[in-house]
Amino acid sequence: EDTIKIGYIDPLSGGGASVGEGGLKTFQYLADELNAKGGILGKKIEIIGLDNKTNPQESLVQAQKAIDAGVRYITQGNGSSVAAALSDFVTKNNTRNPGKEVLYFNYAAVDPSLTNEKCSYWHFRWDASSDIKMEALTNYMKDTPSIKKVYLINQDYSFGQSVRTDARKMLGAKRPDIQIVGDELHPLLKVTDFSPYIAKIKASGADSVVTGNWGQDFALLLKAAADAGLKVNWYTYYAGGAGGPTAVKQTGLDHQVFQITEGFANSGNKAAMDYEKAFRAKVNLSLWYPRAVNEMRMFKAAAEKANSIDPVKVAAALEDLKFEVLDGGQGIMRKDDHQFLQPIYISSFGKLTESEPFDEESTGWGWHLVSKIDTPQAMVSTTCKMARP
Amino acid sequence: MTTTKTSTSKIADKPAGDGLRFYGVWLIGIAALIVLPIVFSSGGSLTSFSLIGIAIVFALSYNILLGQTGLLSFGHAVHYGLGGFAACHMMNAVVSHGWPIPLPFIPLFGGLGGLVFAIIIGWVMTKRAGTVFAMISLGIGELVASSSLILRSVFGGESGITTDRTALPKMFGWSFGPQLQVYYLIAFWLVLSAIAMYALTRTPLGRISNAVRDNPERVQFIGYDPHVVRYLAFCFAGFFAGVAGSLAAINFEIANSAYLGAIQSGLVLFSTFIGGTAYFFGPILGAILVTYLQLGLTSVTSVWQLYFGIIFIGIVMFSPGGIAGLVMMHRPLVRAGTLWTVIPSYLVAVVPTVALACGIILTIETIARYSGGEVINLFGIGFKPTSPVTWVAAAVLVIGGAFVARLTWRRIADAWDRAATVARDRGYLA
Amino acid sequence: MLEVRDLHAYYGKSHILQGVDLDVAAGEVVSLLGRNGVGRSTTVKAIMGEVAPQGTIRFKGKDIAGLPSYKIARLGLGYVPEHRDIFPSLTVRQNLLLGVKDTRRPGKWRLQDMLDMFPNLAARADTAAGVLSGGEKQMLTTCRTLMGDPDLIMIDEPTEGLAPLIVQQVGDLIARIAQAGVAILLVEQKLSIAMRISKRVYIMGHGRVVFEGTPDELKANAAVRQEWLEV
Amino acid sequence: MSGAVSGKRAAIEVRAVEKRFGNVGIIRDLNLSVAQGERHAIIGPNGAGKSTTFNLISGHIKPTAGEVRLNGDLISGLRPFEINRRGLSRSFQVTNVFARMSVWENVRCAVLWATGHRYAFWKNVDSLPEVRERTAQILDDIHLTHRRDVPAGLLTYAEQRELEIGITIASGATVVMLDEPTAGMSHAETDRAVSLIRRLTEGKTLVIVEHDMSVVFGLADRISVLVYGHIIASGTPEEIRRDPKVKEAYLGEEAH
């Protein structure tokens, strides 16, 4: 075997297709980049795109298919429901087929349970867990006195629910005076018109909305807000995803939409910005997933450290591996739960200054730094009791 | 009419050879199931075989409705899914309570899951046949699938319910961890269910179901309540769908709302119809083809859905009896000994037809890969989607292929007519 | 008006019509007789284009063999099939209205005429035609075809399944149609009606016409009756 | 199912039955009594309500008023299959067979309930000797043994009519109702059908609707004449033939 096959299991059709395809292109770009530099330990990397239609069971079919075809590394991100199933699957697979272990690199599914009660030795997560993000986000909101009434709207599945419960809990602790005027869960990737929800937000008199919505669920939400002329502040996880920026621009919300990420185009870090530029030139997309860059680079680092591409050895090498992330600063793959700890940023979307070259979706607007949270502040403890082989 | 009671033939006065042949087919099938994983031992084929086995049970159960009783259901996956969930819960319960129930018995509980729901919901559903039934089944299907996302404690929401099949008590020392053991478990239940469902078609109920399918009004005047007949058929279909669902749950060790959904219901309708509803083995062929396409097509082309669509449109238009219909069309010719007269025209048609197909594939792939510039590999020949050479090749294949193929198809039709006439004259064709 | 020469027709490979010749002049009533299964219905079907015809069929001087049946109908050839083929889910009125080919050019038969002629139908004008009794259905089909204002109407076994009294009524209807100047090709088994109203009769046997003459000639010719009609 | 209790009891007793569709009264004050073992013909003009009467008796539709008794038991309001199970079987004016099933299967299905196999899903139909024998016997009776494996939809019209009769009598019902069994048949076929009916309904009660007077007068012990949903005359063939009302309303001057 002179190639390392990575199975990319994410939606390539259906409501999640736009984000899924973006991810696939990102990983393909990363693979090309690594291959151009000689690959990992001299082996070329091949990304195999597998469509899971955002469905846990279909993901397992695809994962099994990939493993049958010799894949030993799987990466996935769009959907914590899928992630839970995959993690479970990989764990079982590895206990039942010793010598044929598979590693699961999670680049976006941020349900905290994946690194807590459901944690697995074979699962590694590069995105900040949802509670870490909410911790940071509420810390920022805490210091914004104008926030009085908050509306929560989230997708009805594990991730959306964790955003919602964490927001309630943390806001309640940090700003008891803030009133939660609405707490909505809607079906995942099925709503085509959010106007009724917007009407409700409007009627509630909220001044801020907190949402973990992603993919079309975010773009359509903002689109409906634009139509109705709803002007509130939005605290989001994924406003930067496909369609989001366009909708925000349409609504005319200048620097009223906030996003929490591990990096963004106008972060000011020279290396990251050069990278962004090259990426956009080739892929014709913004780099939504700086964490994917970290993931692939750390994979290489770990493989080289272990001097092997055997998943078991790579997994061991990844534990507690320290790494200089794309947007600058130290990150570490925490051994206890395989959560990558890294600096995270809050940015807002709006008109750009001179020093901010990157706009989004040709809107002329782009992301602007609001707050940076360093690694030590960007961590929460874990309850994971890792079962090690 | 002087056959003894032990006679095995379907209809009493048919030659005993038929009975031998009948059992022969089943025995060959079972033997094939046993040796398949030995011949094709790669992990990939094991996975495929397992999925195909599940799909066959599911499609056969659907044919109890569609083919046998004439009920078009858009919600058959409900029973499949509930069977899956029932199996998952049962497995988890067995583990947590330490019950001495080994894995191979689990599909029974899955079947019960499907059956119980059928018993509850079936009576109102089967009051009417036709469009009303079809639409109610669509509604129930969507209803159950959506409710499953709400009733989180039972259905586990978006992520579903997981389980560990190896944690159950062992049987013959098998842990059912390795896929091979799971395959044999599926194969075992496949054989069991297939025999049971085949036997069902040969019972009074099975026959009356056919009568209800053909003419529900008349059935009332020979003493039967068509509603009861439909209801019973619905329950049986629900049971075996539940068995199929639980096999899937065992295979994947997860059950989630997608099991219950419209896509799954549509897929089984597809498989069954494509295979052919008029023959018992039709759905088997359909399930094999559809599952195979699902697994295989996705890995060779990104636009697999398009091929999926085209293949189905083709089969629906040109072979409305499904694959089984196509196969069985030849039986009278075989009996009359005139099959050989059509074979040459088939052979002649193969070349242009394949050329036409290649042309179509080349055209589609050229369009699909134009922007990516990825090379198209057809029979080991690489085509660049951006090169005019490819376009010309595609055009030539499509136009030339279509032209010549039509001629050869006409030849087949003529040869057929002749062979069929002979067969009719010899009394093998009605 | 209608001229059929050497008409052949097949069902699959079985050669049903083996060279039928017949003529119907304008305004003439002609009967086509014969035993069951000799191909009388097939003859009319072939003329109407429902069964693929081989041979010459000329209507009003125009060759109509092979035309789609709606075109043939538009030329003024009406057809009442033997199985009545009423549209069961439509009402009686709607059935009749569908007989009209072109709403802009109403013909000489009006809906009201039809209802006047058959009080039975009038009483059920707005019930679904599917529940009509056998006899009512027969009347409905004939009236429906008349609504299309045909110059020649071909009626296949109009009296099948009718009560004796109604058979007489149908006979009267046919006579009335004939009086209105419409030519009729009547396919019948019941000799009495055919003899009463036709000007000429054809008898079919073995897929071709075996006798042609006036009713009186047929009456006189016991041998032909014996061989081709009686059992 | 013998009429042992009272040999004199009427097989079918229709009392003061009315049927309206919307506000059209189709059947008005219908009274009809058919003795056990009798061959009773119902004649009348088209649209008089003969088929409707069949439908009312067999449970296909329910009367608006009045009652129907079978061997003394009230059956109006029961569903068709319930009535059938009590020993009444009918055929249809429009051929109504199981088109995709073979001739053999058609008849066998009709035999199953009566032989007590009902909804059984644990028995092999092919190994039920009494079912097999009875089916074979009926096929023989209706002369369709040579067509046993042909799908019913492919039979000729006359054969389908014969099959229709076969299905009707297969259950062994004691009361058999035939709606225009010979419609559309040629003379030869009609004659054959008549002798078939005569033979198959030996010892049973027969109610038949026919427009072919040779069939009616050849077969019936008694005849009722139905006009506009009402029986205007009832009697032996001779009485009916002579009845002037009947002549006027039905037979016309052309009576054979």
Place this chain on the structure above:
Amino acid sequence: MLELIVISTLNGVLFGMLLFLLSSGLTVIFSMMGVLNFAHASFYMLGAFFGFQLTKWIGFWPALVLAPLLVGAIGMAVERYGLRNTHKHGHVAELLLTFGLAFAIEEIVSMIWGKSPVDYRVPSLLDFPAFTIFSTNYPAYKLFMLAVSVVIFIALLIVLKRTRVGLIVQAALTHPHMVGHLGHNVGRVFMVVFGVGSALAGLAGVIAGPALVTQSDMAAALGPILFVVIVFGGLGSLPGAFVASLVIGLVQTFAVALNGSLASAFGPLDPSAGPSVLTDVWNVTIAQVAPIVPYLLLVIILIVRPMGLMGTRES
């Protein structure tokens, strides 16, 4: 509260009218030809994408006319070369044909326009708030959608009342030959009916595209609900489809707008009982069950009144 009611009513009516626009075509096809056209929503999608593309090339207004015509032409071709040959094999075959077609169309669309939403904008002429109630804008474009739907409804009613097309098609379902013998060109009538039905779907696509998402999975999202509408309203009944569309539009919108759950009405359950079906049912909000309400309505109506709200026949 009043604000919410007014806005929700407006939204509900609008969504209902969009449903009607789609289901009118499906009703016409289904009721007349008996074809369960699973590809109907795909024609809607084609309408949206054609609308998008043509808007780019020649502007929105010409596209509004041209795109439905194109879709109608495709519909006619589908009828002529597909359904017509399949018709004799029964409704299941026809249905599967359209099923396959829906698959193929979705893939073709994503081959050409990709899987992400395209940027299909409201025409600038209508891109302003028509009026503001309770500080909520009501876009002019939504009013335009409403107007178009109403006009189509009235036009269809008139056309269907006036022409005998409906009768011809219905008659042809049972006896196509006979209809031919009466001088009607059955083939052409079927083709036109199917074409018109598809064109209506196309029109719905063109005008809904800018308001909702125009994406290659938009058909799949809307398909099943259309069947709910036409069956609920009563097969073959255009007024029925109209009423059903409104009912479903309003019910769904209001369901989302309502916050209630059993827990909010009767107080929370004893938490010590732990999670169970009961707690799920107890805590679920009306808004969460909004998506299943239409199916619930469908099942209930079919059980109590199988011909649907205003239908006259069962199938």
